[in-house]
Amino acid sequence: MSEQPKKDYDFHKEHHTELLTVNMGPSHPATHGTVKFMLALDGETIENIEVDVGYLHRGFEKECEAQTWTGVFPYTDRLDYLASVINNVGYAMTVEKLIGITTPERCQYIRVITSELARMGAHFTCLGAGALELGALTAFIYFVEAREMVWDLIESVCGARLTHNYVRIGGLTSDLPDGFAGNVKTTFKECRRLWIDFDKLLTKNRIFLDRMRDVGGISSADAKAWGFTGPCLRAAGVPYDVRRAEPYLVYDRVDFEIPVGETGDNYDRFQVRLEEIEQSMRIVEQCLVQMPEGPVNVNNPEWRQPSKDLSSGNIEYMIHHFKNVLEGIHVPKGEAYQAVEGANGELGYYIVSNGSGYPVKMRVRPPCFPITSALPMLIKGRLIADLIPTFDMLNLIGGECDR
């Protein structure tokens, strides 16, 4: 048996075997968010993988050029559809930066509260879906239950469960409903109960640990080089969070911790997300205590929407309102970039205005896209079953990645 294989020994050629090519997706139970993997399999091992994104491309950036500045909001909802408030906030803040206005304090607090609620919803979904894909349906349903309760809260504020369309340039569409703080308290109590159940079901379970730990790991240098942000970067050990690195809104006034992992594998990503849910709850609770009374919109007729009394009762306001709606608000010439911490990472908006009522150019930096592009590197040479948790924990959101 001491015979060495020949130098140009090719197993596949010698044994007349070939790689099995399978299309995973676009319609496959694991590829939620519509993506296609072209897999070349050697038995169970993934020899090659091509990630094919773009099935959900709607031309968001071009679409926005046909809308007035305010009309863009419903379209931003459909980027990361699990956390649309954060998209709204990001876009509104970019335009506000270009205009140079600061929103009232109460508005900022409400923006933080709704953003964090949306982040909780997104993380609940991501973790639950991750559990579901590994077969733990019960854990998934517990988190869906928690998510529905959080979305009930969001619905009572924003008026919709999924496409909130809540934020406006210089403010918000509406104030918080009465009794909101009490609802938050009861909901968070239930959420924490379900969180503990979920944690007990999975975190220390050896089956789950074996599936998640040391799968899809990435070093912090690699993660930075690939442009990772958000929970995936933090799992790799880099404590980068836009909320802390470049504090926007009132994030510098609330106390929260940034969960950081070590190896950037799926288990770290899972744990980081699990911890972020808890931190989001803390942020919301602090904000509800700190929040002052007051207006939620800037008091500047040029940007804000007049109240219904004025727009119907006063002819000057009515003319102004008509011009604002028909032509759009006239954002001054220039360009601006603003990033917010989305549920998946740094969500950046880059907008160009030529002084008219419509954006001239709009560009979104989706957190998912660079993260998904690293998937082939993470998964090559692993088993086909490892693709599932890795893809889940990278958390591709079709609407955001494909835009």
Added chain:
Amino acid sequence: MTLALVETAAKIAFVFGLNIGVFAPLLGWVERKQSAVMQDRIGADRADVFGFTIIGLFHTMSDTIKLIFKEDFIPRGADRIMHTAAPALALIPALVAFTVIPFGGHYTLWGHNVNLVVADLDVGALFVFAISSLAAYGVVLAGWSSNNNWSFLGGLRAAAQMFSYEVAMGLTIIGLVMFYQSLSLVTIVEKQNEFWHWGIIWHWPAFILYFTCAIAENKRIPFDVPEAESELVAGYFTEYSGMKFIMFWMAEFVEVVTISALCVVLFFGGHHLPFVTDAELISGLGGALYPNFANLAAMGIGILTFIVKVIILIFIQMTIRWTLPRFRYDQVMALGWKLVLPASLIWIFIVGVGILSGIMPRP
């Protein structure tokens, strides 16, 4: 002769009716409802007859009706004969295995000796394993004949998994066979007449190992890698529809019942009530005065006890299925070859030492 034929026919009808008529459809309902209540949901309960839903029981009926009328689809390029034969090959072994499982004891009714097992084989335990290993053919053929890459992968996984666990499963009960000195399931049950002789008392590690192997053999979560929904769409039955699909489903459910029944027979004293022997039961029911009716009543109680025990084990299986995530394919194999197999060998050794040194008194 005629009487023996009638008796056997009645027993076959009972076993078959219990499995196909009661347990298989009922388990579909249990799987839905139990998982739903576990997950803070209600579960399917909308199928009704004249407004009565009976907590969703009509869903199994409407499912059957729907599946009978569904298109029986055979994909292009599939092997038609194998594609059609595979579901039957999966279902029949699961049903046949039940023939050697005693669901009651010996009873004397009007001078006729009734033994509540369809076939009292001397090698009953071996027969169960021999037959249930045949089920692998149905699954592998289903995966291969569908002409679908996902099915193919599922079939391959199923083949590897089922054959690996076959080995370990046979070894897990060797200790039990040594303990009871018989391969006949009827004898094993008879020897568990007293509560302290039940298999679970001494052989609980064997029970855990056997239960693991049996669930792996049945390909349910956490061992459902051959049909792993999120990886292989539906594994080996991706390309099946209608009644052929339901036959795989039924095979799974019948096997759930068979596993539970075998566990009851091997570890939980079969039809015996705890702390009450058969003779005590019959005499307690007035065996001296009305021997026939006392025997008949004891038979009913025995069968009922057996079914209750089976149901409890089914409930445990269902709970496990809805609680755990699934293994990865290589982890399943590693668990089978590196943990369960050595553990069962060690257990055989321990039992051998225990019996020889007299620590484990044999019944």
Added chain:
Amino acid sequence: MATKIKKIRRNVTLTLWEQSYVPEILRGMYITLEHFFINLWGLILEFAWSGREDRKIATVYYPEESVTPPPAYRGRPVLVLGADGNEKCVACGLCEAACPPQCISIIGAERANGERYPLRYTLDGTRCIFCGRCEEACPKEAIVMSDDWRNLCEYDRSKMIYEKADLLVPEEKLAGRLAFIRDKAFGKDRY
């Protein structure tokens, strides 16, 4: 505030007993069974005597029970029918211009007394995205988002083009939403 970092509990060490899978399986089963029996007891209580309150289950039996959407809820956009029997809409066309998916089209006309009104008001339900921009733009509070979320789906798209007659809803039925618009959404004290 200074950046606080929290290391996650990555290195979960398992004892040999825990590595044998059994304790975690038992713990998991304990949790699911706890849910199971609490829910089962709730269902039994509900079935036996009391009502919805004792049910611990999150599901709502939809056609028999239903949820009440909050006042902020944006359902089907409807036209407000005033107390005088005329629609409040004056066919100014602001909603038409504001609508991002452009699902509204209006043909205006004049009454004998000189008041404008919409001769035709068409809302394409297949294109509406329920964003509420029309309600926001309307200066007359004539189009509002109702809390109506039923019957929004049809098997035929041509049935989803709502004409004025389909859209008109009396004012008193929309009182909650109109109050919400005045108090919370587009009231005086919001800036």
